[in-house]
Amino acid sequence: QRIMESTSDAQSGGAGGRSTWDAFTAAEAGWENLRQSRPFEYDGAWPARTQGGVPPPRPFVSDDATLGPPVAWEALRAAAAPGGGGMEYDAVVCGGTLGIFVGAALQARGVKVLVVEGGPLRGREQEWNISMDELLEMVELGVLTQEDVDDAVTTEFPGCRSGFKNREETPLRGGYFSNGETGYETYTAAVLNLGVSPTVLIERAAERFKAAGGTVMEHTRIGGIVVSDSAGAAVDLGDKGTVTARLVLDAMGNGSPISAQQRYGKKPDGVCCVVGSCAGGYDRKTNTLGDIIYTNGQIQDKGSNGNLQYFWEAFPVGIGRNGVDPGTSDVKTTYMFTYLDADAERPPLSDLMDDYWRLLPEYQPSISDPEKDLDVKRVLFAYFPTYRDSPLQPAWGRVLAVGDASGIQSPLSFGGFGALTRHLGRISGAVTEALEGDLLSREYLGEINAYTPNLSAAWMFQKAMSVKVGQRVDPKFVNRLLAVNFEVMDGMGDRTIRPFLQDVIRADGLLGSLFNTFLADPAFTPQIIKHVGIPALVDWVGHVSMIIAYTGLHGVVSPLLEYYLKGSVTDPREQFRWRRRMEAWKFGSGMDYKFG
Secondary structure (H helix, E strand, O other): OHHHHOOOOOOOOOOOEEOOHHHHHHHHHHHHHHHHOOOOOOOOOOOOOOEOOEOOOOOOEEOOOOOOOHHHHHHHHHHHOOOOOOOOEEEEEEOOOOHHHHHHHHHHOOOOEEEEOOOOOOOOOOOEEEOHHHHHHHHHOOOOOHHHHHHHEEEEOOEEEEEEEOOOOOOOOOOOOOOOOOEEEEEEEOOOOEEEOHHHHHHHHHHHHHHOOOEEEOOOOOOEEEEEOOOEEEEEOHHHOEEEEEEEEEOOHHHOHHHHHHOOOOOOOEEEEEEEEEEEOOOOOOOOOEEEEEEOOOOEEOHHHOEEOOEEEEEEOOOEOOOOOOOOOOOEEEEEEEEEOOOOOOOOHHHHHHHHHHHHHHHOOOOOOHHHHOEEEEEEEEEEEEOOOOOOOOOOOOEEEOHHHHOOOOOOOOOOHHHHHHHHHHHHHHHHHHHHOOOOOHHHHHHHOOOOHHHHHHHHHHHHOOOOOOOOOOOOHHHHHHHHHHHHHHHHOHHHHHHHHOOOOOHHHHHHHHHHHHHHOHHHHHHHHHHHOHHHHHHHHHHHHHHHHHHHHHHHHHHHHHHHHHHHOOOHHHHHHHHHHHHHHHHHOOOOOOOO
């Protein structure tokens, strides 16, 4: 509390979420409510009725004229009436922090877009860490220029370490079994090795968006949304009036009220809890590389709160670009995170934060007392709920979730900027085509957020790295699993380990690493099966089978379909469906990943 109250940086969004003591207590209350909540069944087809004693959710989105803001229904009827002028916008993007990139990509394609942001449209001071190839996706789409990217990159270092150790030993040589089950570590170049300024990225994207004709409304709270499949949508903006559009895009993140309405009564299937800080006072000479995922201890026994495996992540801050200023900055961002469920017995965030400060000197031996040795600039914390039914299918026509609101990010990550850049071209192209063909019903929009087996398969990794309350497990289980697996992937080369570290699962790397991991540690297989359970394993095998099938469909069927669609299919609805299916095959198999 003393450390947090000494910092004045109160921000939210992205990895680490919010900062300061007041924001922490709010996050703690939210985490407590989530843990204590109980799941229940509720049929969303009857949203205005009490079902089995369960009251209906707040109708943030409604296609029932008896629900929702009356002023919004009036505006929609007026715009849709003969001589009413039609909808004001093609698309309204709700949520500006990441939504501005969606809006800019659409505006660059000729779509008339409004971006609505509840607060000021600005990035936080905390750097986002990303790879250059992900940033260049924005350049290709016309959202940013190369000059914008160059100005936004404030930190560049060669690459990141991945390591899994039962005790701290750095540097660590050899494999897991050859070094006495201490662990394994490896280095991967050019992955998450850039620190970029969110302020610069958002400012530049907003400038290009406005220059192309886009509109931004800041400090504007959304009171509700009403939709009509035949007419359009209207968004209630409170004292700022009402706007109408043909399509509403939900970019409000994992706390979206639209997603909450759709998932009413559901608890998340998994959670990633994150605590950390950005601080000066670390050793300058060693502040030249990052850690992308790292452990230096065994599974922690938290008593009645269950068992937790703590992971670390760290990135240098302000060391310049292209090796110009390495070893000149003592500022570093460090995160400690863990995977768990939302069971009522799980520990509060304050316990995790206490463990973070207690364990930080062991992880960063250049300090001994964080409160005395560090100049803490920001304290970071958040919990990121994840759901198996992702990406989220639309519940209404004319409303589509994008980014974190849709759950398109990997359940292993805690922030969706990288996932957004990966899918931005696909989503903006599909949305543009849907608007051009007036294919805005729930059925057609559902094709955009289609099933992606590699995203579903990632759930097994999160499950394997977490321990259920009351479950008994060898304290070395997670480190043994990951150390052997990463040793195998490292031996298979960059084409295997690099996509995995960027949350992309491909059949070639997955099958090869599974086979070689079994050969390297066959006696461990029964423990893995016992830990994850037969039902989960069967479900996972089904998703892996679909990754293989999607790989074949993308490589063999898609080229033939492209030729067929150009010459033989004239119905735009069928063209839309098949293009979305080909995209699902490509992205669902990881074949969209670009090497080089």
